[in-house]
Amino acid sequence: MSRELTQCQLIERSILKKYRKEIWKPFTYAIRRYQLIQPGDKIAVCISGGKDSMLMAKLMQLLQRFSDFPFEVRFLVMDPGYNEVNRRKIESNAALLEIPVTIFETNIFEVANNSEKSPCYLCARMRRGHLYSKAKELGCNKIALGHHFNDVIETTVLGMFFGSQLQAMLPKLHSTNFAGMELIRPLYCIHEEDILAWKQYNDLEFIQCACRFTENCTMCDNGGGGSKRQEVKTLLRRLKRDNPNIEKSIFNSIHAVSLDTMIGYKTHGELHSFLEGYDEKRPVEEQESEETPRNIGERSMSDYQDIDFQQAREILDREKDSVLLDVREEEEFITGHPIEAELLPLSTLSPATAAELIPSKDSPALVYCRSGIRSRQAAEKLVQMGYTRVYNLGSLVGWPYGMV
Numbered sequence: 001m002s003r004e005l006t007q008c009q010l011i012e013r014s015i016l017k018k019y020r021k022e023i024w025k026p027f028t029y030a031i032r033r034y035q036l037i038q039p040g041d042k043i044a045v046c047i048s049g050g051k052d053s054m055l056m057a058k059l060m061q062l063l064q065r066f067s068d069f070p071f072e073v074r075f076l077v078m079d080p081g082y083n084e085v086n087r088r089k090i091e092s093n094a095a096l097l098e099i100p101v102t103i104f105e106t107n108i109f110e111v112a113n114n115s116e117k118s119p120c121y122l123c124a125r126m127r128r129g130h131l132y133s134k135a136k137e138l139g140c141n142k143i144a145l146g147h148h149f150n151d152v153i154e155t156t157v158l159g160m161f162f163g164s165q166l167q168a169m170l171p172k173l174h175s176t177n178f179a180g181m182e183l184i185r186p187l188y189c190i191h192e193e194d195i196l197a198w199k200q201y202n203d204l205e206f207i208q209c210a211c212r213f214t215e216n217c218t219m220c221d222n223g224g225g226g227s228k229r230q231e232v233k234t235l236l237r238r239l240k241r242d243n244p245n246i247e248k249s250i251f252n253s254i255h256a257v258s259l260d261t262m263i264g265y266k267t268h269g270e271l272h273s274f275l276e277g278y279d280e281k282r283p284v285e286e287q288e289s290e291e292t293p294r295n296i297g298e299r300s301m302s303d304y305q306d307i308d309f310q311q312a313r314e315i316l317d318r319e320k321d322s323v324l325l326d327v328r329e330e331e332e333f334i335t336g337h338p339i340e341a342e343l344l345p346l347s348t349l350s351p352a353t354a355a356e357l358i359p360s361k362d363s364p365a366l367v368y369c370r371s372g373i374r375s376r377q378a379a380e381k382l383v384q385m386g387y388t389r390v391y392n393l394g395s396l397v398g399w400p401y402g403m404v
Contacts (some may be wrong), residue, residue: 008098011202017404021357026149027059027357030319035350039069039350043142043184044135045079047101049090049207050133052146053198056187057099060144066339073103074138080123082108086207093206103136104335106130121389125329141180148187148195153247154194156230156254168254170240178182181296189320191247195245304379304390309364312393313401316340322364323357326396327378339402346374351385361386368393 005013025159031037044061047053060073077090085160089100094101110131112123135143150168159167171188187195199206239246259265264273308316316322326337327346336341342357346369358365365387372394379392 003064007096011097011204012058014198014202015058017064018201019194020342022194023055023059023190024062026191026247026320026341027186028063029317029320030171030186030189031063033320034184034188036172036186037071037142038065039071041142042072042074042138042140043144044074044076044131044138044140045144046135047075047090047094048085048146048330049082049093049097049148050146051151051195051204051206051353052148052187052192052205054093054097054099055195055198056144056146056202057098059186066402066404068400074135074140075099076134076138077101077103077129078127078134079103079105080127080130081107085254089205089207093204096204099386100154104134110266129177129295130390131174132181133363136178136181144186146187147185148190148192149251150192150233153236153250153256154229154252156231157236158228161232165259191356195312200350211329261312262367272293278314287315304383307393309399309401312366315391319364321359322366323359323365324377325357325365325373327367327369337391337396338399343369346377346378348379349378349381352380354385354387358387362388364389364391366391369397370397371395388389 037043045057047057061075064071064073075094077094081089082090091103092099106126108123108126111126112120131143142223143326147169155169156167158167169185172182172184175183236247243249262274264271266272281361283321312324316324324338324341325344326341327344327349328335329345329347330343333341333343344353354365365380365382367375367378367390369378372392375392375394379390382390
C-alpha cells in the first residue's frame with residue numbers, strides 16, 4: 001500500500017521529476033560548470049520571500065541531501081521592515097517547503113525610504129551588506145543569491161543600452177568588503193519562465209515586491225513599473241518573437257568574448273586599448289571559419305563511442321544540452337541512479353520517446369544500464385535514428401558522482 005505524500009514531498013517530486021529538465025538539471029549544471037560549491041563550504045542561502053529565492057532554497061536543500069561531498073547550508077531571511085502580511089507569507093511558505101529559516105531584522109526600508117537619492121540602490125547595497133555580516137557571524141564562507149538566467153541576460157543588455165559598457169553578471173565573485181566571503185548564484189542557468197511554471201503547477205504564492213514604494217503589488221507576478229529593467233524585459237520579449245534563440249545567443253556571447261576584436265576593455269579597474277602593443281601583435285584572421293565554435297575539433301560520428309565515467313562527467317559538465325539516459329526498466333531505475341539521469345527503457349526506446357528527452361540530433365546522448373548489454377543496444381538504436389553524438393558508458397556499477 002503506497003503512502004500518501006505530503007505537499008512538501010509533492011513539491012520536491014515536481015522538481016526532480018516533472019521539472020527535472022527545466023530546473024534540476026540546469027541547477028546542477030551551473031553548480032558543476034562554475035564550481036559554485038566545494039567540499040566543506042558553509043553557505044548562507046539568502047531568502048527574500050520571492051519565487052526565485054524560495055526555489056533556490058529548496059534546490060540547495062535537495063542538493064545537500066543527495067550530494068556525494070559534504071557542505072552545510074543555513075537559510076537566512078533578512079527582514080528589512082516587511083509589513084505583517086509579507087512577513088507571515090514568508091514564514092508560512094518556509095514551513096510549507098520545510099525550510100528551517102533563520103530570521104533577523106533590520107531597518108533598511110526605513111533608512112532607504114528617507115533617502116532623497118536612489119533609494120533602490122541604497123536598499124540593495126544595505127541588504128547585501130547585512131547578509132554578508134550575518135553570514136559571517138554564522139561561520140559561513142559563501143552567500144547564495146537567487147539571480148536566474150533572465151537576470152543575467154537583462155543585466156548584460158542594461159549595461160550596453162544604458163550604462164555604455166559590456167558587462168555581465170558573474171555566477172560567483174569574491175566579496176570586496178568581507179574578506180574570505182564569496183557570492184554564488186546557483187540559479188544562473190534556470191529560465192524565469194520555468195520557475196513561474198513550477199510555481200503555478202504547485203499552486204504556490206510568493207511575495208513579489210516587498211518594498212514600501214510598491215506594496216500594492218506584493219502578490220503579483222509581473223513586476224510592474226516603468227523601470228529600465230522592465231523596458232529591457234519588454235524589448236527582449238519582442239525580439240524573441242522573431243528570434244526565439246535571442247536570449248541563448250546573448251548568454252553564449254558573454255562566455256566567448258574575443259578581446260582581440262575589442263576597441264577597449266577594462267580589467268582590475270584599469271582601462272586598456274587595442275592600440276597597446278598593436279604593432280607587435282600578430283594579425284587577427286578576419287575571415288570567419290565556416291565551422292561554428294561548437295563544431296571545431298569535433299568529429300562527425302556515424303557510430304557510438306564507448307566512454308568511461310570520467311569522460312562522461314566531462315561531457316555532462318561541458319555541454320548543457322547533454323543528457324544521461326538510463327535504459328534499464330523503471331523498477332531498476334527507482335532502486336538507484338545518478339542524480340542527473342533520465343529514464344528511457346530500452347523496451348520503450350523509439351524515435352518519439354527519444355525526442356522527448358534528447359534536445360536535438362546533435363546533442364550528446366550518454367547511455368548506461370546494469371551490465372552494458374542493453375546500453376550497447378540502445379546506443380546502436382539511437383545511431384540508427386540519426387543521433388550523431390551517442391556515448392555508451394556500459395555498466396553503471398561504480399558510478400562515483402552521486403546517486404539518488
